[in-house]
Amino acid sequence: DAKTTQPPSMDCAEGRAANLPCNHSTISGNEYVYWYRQIHSQGPQYIIHGLKNNETNEMASLIITEDRKSSTLILPHATLRDTAVYYCIVRAPRGATNKLIFGTGTLLAVQP
Amino acid sequence: EAQVTQNPRYLITVTGKKLTVTCSQNMNHEYMSWYRQDPGLGLRQIYYSMNVEVTDKGDVPEGYKVSRKEKRNFPLILESPSPNQTSLYFCASSATGGYSNQPQHFGDGTRLSIL
Numbered sequence: 115d116a117k118t119t120q121p122p123s124m125d126c127a128e129g130r131a132a133n134l135p136c137n138h139s140t141i142s143g144n145e146y147v148y149w150y151r152q153i154h155s156q157g158p159q160y161i162i163h164g165l166k167n168n169e170t171n172e173m174a175s176l177i178i179t180e181d182r183k184s185s186t187l188i189l190p191h192a193t194l195r196d197t198a199v200y201y202c203i204v205r206a207p208r209g210a211t212n213k214l215i216f217g218t219g220t221l222l223a224v225q226p
Numbered sequence: 227e228a229q230v231t232q233n234p235r236y237l238i239t240v241t242g243k244k245l246t247v248t249c250s251q252n253m254n255h256e257y258m259s260w261y262r263q264d265p266g267l268g269l270r271q272i273y274y275s276m277n278v279e280v281t282d283k284g285d286v287p288e289g290y291k292v293s294r295k296e297k298r299n300f301p302l303i304l305e306s307p308s309p310n311q312t313s314l315y316f317c318a319s320s321a322t323g324g325y326s327n328q329p330q331h332f333g334d335g336t337r338l339s340i341l
Contacts, residue, residue, distance in 0.1 A: 146327050157230075157316050157332035158269070165327075210324040212257055213271040213284060 116141040116204040123221040132189040136202030139183045145206045151198040232333035247302045249317030257323025258300040262313040307340045
């Protein structure tokens with residue numbers, strides 16, 4: 115799975131959009147970009163994933179650059195409950211284990 | 227509501243006393259998995275199951291057992307718990323496993339303390 119690089123921490127004002135970047139310059143053609151988040155000691159929560167097109171769901175939007183070497187997760191109106199560690203994971207659909215490997219992620223602190 | 231349910235959420239017990247952590251999902255998912263999370267080590271996969279009666283070892287299976295007799299349930303069994311199994315445990319499921327792009331959905335976690 116391709117290596118990802120995320121900033122260790124970010125701040126965002128409540129009500130504003132939070133834009134979380136992720137670099138994955140070695141991504142392969144069949145690798146998907148997944149975003150999860152983990153609020154302190156709770157279970158990781160799936161947010162969104164995509165291959166090459168931009169994706170949107172009720173939680174967030176995922177913008178993937180045309181060369182697929184980086185992506186941005188957008189939380190359109192951040193709330194205090196969005197304070198969490200956000201993980202960008204790049205992986206291909208292969209291997210029976212289907213295990214996820216979480217890096218160090220980005221700690222997003224939403225400020226009132 | 228679609229969810230993965232783990233029980234108990236918290237457990238303090240003693241070395242050698244057998245325990246079971248239950249995991250149940252209501253999404254008719256084929257794939258289920260157990261992870262443990264420890265400070266500085268991230269999430270590590272213990273066991274996984276591709277479907278009923280199909281289970282396999284993950285990266286850290288020693289000291290654990292699992293079973294998958296029904297699609298919705300995937301209990302984690304510690305036959306003789308030891309203090310090094312003190313950890314935060316997560317169960318996860320996805321619609322399909324293996325060669326799939328389906329995301330995994332996690333339970334709220336079980337914090338085990340083995341004295």
